[in-house]
Amino acid sequence: MSGFPSGSDEAAEHEALIQFLYLAPVGLVQADMDGAITLINPISAQLLMPLSRDGGLDNLFTALQDVAPDLRASCERFAAPSGMVCDGQHLHLHGGQRNTPQILSLSLLKLNGQRLMAVLQDVTLQVQRERQLRQSDAWLNALLASITDYALVSLDGAGRVDQWNASIGRVTGHTQAIVGQPYSVFDPADATTPEGLRDRLREADDSGWSLDEGLRLRADGTPFWGSVLIAPLPERDPQAPDTDPAYSLVLRDITDRREASETWRQAIFSDHLTGVANRRAFFYAVEMELGRAQRFPRPVALVMLDLDHFKRINDTHGHAAGDAVLGAFAQALRGVFRAVDVVARLGGEEFAVLLPSTDVIQASAVVERLRAAIELQGVPWEGTEIRFTFSAGVASWDAQVAGVDALLHRADRAMYAAKAAGRNRIVRWSPDLEDAP
Numbered sequence: 001m002s003g004f005p006s007g008s009d010e011a012a013e014h015e016a017l018i019q020f021l022y023l024a025p026v027g028l029v030q031a032d033m034d035g036a037i038t039l040i041n042p043i044s045a046q047l048l049m050p051l052s053r054d055g056g057l058d059n060l061f062t063a064l065q066d067v068a069p070d071l072r073a074s075c076e077r078f079a080a081p082s083g084m085v086c087d088g089q090h091l092h093l094h095g096g097q098r099n100t101p102q103i104l105s106l107s108l109l110k111l112n113g114q115r116l117m118a119v120l121q122d123v124t125l126q127v128q129r130e131r132q133l134r135q136s137d138a139w140l141n142a143l144l145a146s147i148t149d150y151a152l153v154s155l156d157g158a159g160r161v162d163q164w165n166a167s168i169g170r171v172t173g174h175t176q177a178i179v180g181q182p183y184s185v186f187d188p189a190d191a192t193t194p195e196g197l198r199d200r201l202r203e204a205d206d207s208g209w210s211l212d213e214g215l216r217l218r219a220d221g222t223p224f225w226g227s228v229l230i231a232p233l234p235e236r237d238p239q240a241p242d243t244d245p246a247y248s249l250v251l252r253d254i255t256d257r258r259e260a261s262e263t264w265r266q267a268i269f270s271d272h273l274t275g276v277a278n279r280r281a282f283f284y285a286v287e288m289e290l291g292r293a294q295r296f297p298r299p300v301a302l303v304m305l306d307l308d309h310f311k312r313i314n315d316t317h318g319h320a321a322g323d324a325v326l327g328a329f330a331q332a333l334r335g336v337f338r339a340v341d342v343v344a345r346l347g348g349e350e351f352a353v354l355l356p357s358t359d360v361i362q363a364s365a366v367v368e369r370l371r372a373a374i375e376l377q378g379v380p381w382e383g384t385e386i387r388f389t390f391s392a393g394v395a396s397w398d399a400q401v402a403g404v405d406a407l408l409h410r411a412d413r414a415m416y417a418a419k420a421a422g423r424n425r426i427v428r429w430s431p432d433l434e435d436a437p
Ligand SMILES: Nc1nc2c(ncn2[C@@H]2O[C@H](COP(=O)(O)OP(=O)(O)OP(=O)(O)O)[C@@H](O)[C@H]2O)c(=O)[nH]1
Pocket: 273, 306, 307, 308, 309, 310, 311, 312, 314, 318, 319, 320, 321, 322, 323, 326, 347, 348, 349, 419, 423
């Protein structure tokens, strides 16, 4: 487009240019350096006509006089032989539809010493949308700044913190340093397993959200009771790389609410004597974990533990001494197992532990450590020391285990085999135990 063609090929080229001008989806105007219009396409005519004071469209500068009064001077000042005089300048035309100003975008290109090309586009809707987006952003930021007990975090596809913001700082005291860390950064160490973290993301993918309440830690190590809601980001591309933002996580400090409900929760789910989970809570936890293991196969171990000759302790030192031993044993169990494991007293002197994402070998190793420690540790009682031991059976979930009762049965069988073999020992379940009398 460097000038008017003269020969017959050039005439064809000129014809093609005119065609292009007519069909172009934007307004195109060719003018000389004084603004006199030499070519104009219908879209430009439509956009410029309302601006014309006399109904004519002879001169670009005159047509844009009211909305871009400096345009002529800008062109005169533009010393380079060719180039962009202005790029996407917004022209606000008043009196548009429903009294909203119409906004044109104007780019003016100096083609050479004689010719200018203007590109005009109605960007009213685009500008409105951008404004609305900015408004939404401003509202969201205001919301984030004003809420005090919620932290909003985005996670990438692998569940790592993707962005830090002030709300996280306020609720948890964490800094930018948590970016890139798994979202378990808010949980106590050992309270979750990598499989458990992935489960929640899958649950959010499948059902639209995943909600969980539990003990969380602030950056300074102080605990709080927090609810964590994870939801997949809308319109997320399932093929997107793991590093792309994929979930939003809302962490809420609900310590106050929790304190109000903790009394009845304790009454329902805790063993009154030892404070560990009771039978009801344990069965519920095992059912949940087996459900997860069936959906996303992973090892699950279950340990049954029974104090040896406990009747003797009661008979020798009294029932209160027996209670003290039960309390000391529960405390020892809590000390040796992870926070993610569920320690429960099933009744009497019988305890059980559920170990998610743990195989029978790993579980046996932990129980063996406990056995060795308990054997050496006595419970102080009225000037003496009560020594005690326990027997344990370890079982793990596999496809043949139909449910909670079947898994408990295996662990129970193994535990009785330990008793039968002389007590103070650990037996792993094996199929031949089922044939034993
Ligand atoms: N102190 C106390 N004793 C309890 C409690 N619940 C059950 N017991 C006692 O625990 C004892 C269990 O005895 P047994 O079932 O004979 O078992 P054991 O003496 O431990 O013998 P083995 O299991 O075969 O090693 C009984 O004497 C019960 O009265 C409790 O809450 N506190």
